[in-house]
């Protein structure tokens with residue numbers, strides 16, 4: 001059995017809903033199981049015992065949530081020193097308000113986390129543009145869920161965005177099956 005850990009932070013439940021959909025996608029692939037854990041609770045063992053890691057963040061002030069960044073700067077950075085995450089499969093997802101239609105920061109938040117994932121030696125799984133519901137919640141970096149309407153009311157992430165999140169989870173689970181156990185980088 002392969003294990004994919006999904007690490008996320010969430011204040012109002014939107015990123016958490018996406019995390020659950022990503023987990024459903026992981027669990028839809030035979031021989032892979034998901035492990036959901038909040039950024040403030042994840043341990044080094046959670047990561048080293050995983051074949052894949054997926055990181056989800058709300059967009060805060062145009063970029064990554066501080067709890068997700070703290071997890072990267074504490075739990076992940078210790079493992080970076082020991083090269084412990086090299087070759088594990090990884091991906092990202094985010095939820096932003098999209099306030100006033102434009103919003104801002106989904107892509108920067110994703111790229112910020114992906115930059116860390118690359119630094120950690122992990123293998124990034126993108127989101128192909130022909131994925132179902134892509135136009136309602138996909139960027140090639142991963143799924144995003146917009147939670148506010150044009151009047152800045154929180155209406156929650158759409159079913160389409162949740163569907164894209166599920167596809168991303170399944171893609172990452174399949175990538176994990178293909179990669180895990182095969183040495184990619186020198187030990």
Ligand SMILES: Cc1cc2nc3c(=O)[nH]c(=O)nc-3n(C[C@H](O)[C@H](O)[C@H](O)COP(=O)(O)O)c2cc1C
Nearest residue numbers: 010011012013014015058061062096097098103147
């Ligand atoms: C402190 C704070 C800053 C935020 N900044 C942004 C932002 O820069 N861009 C954006 O689109 N949404 C922004 N939002 C809205 C959240 O990203 C959005 O509501 C998201 O869906 C929240 O996810 P959650 O329900 O998992 O907490 C912000 C929310 C908070 C609380």
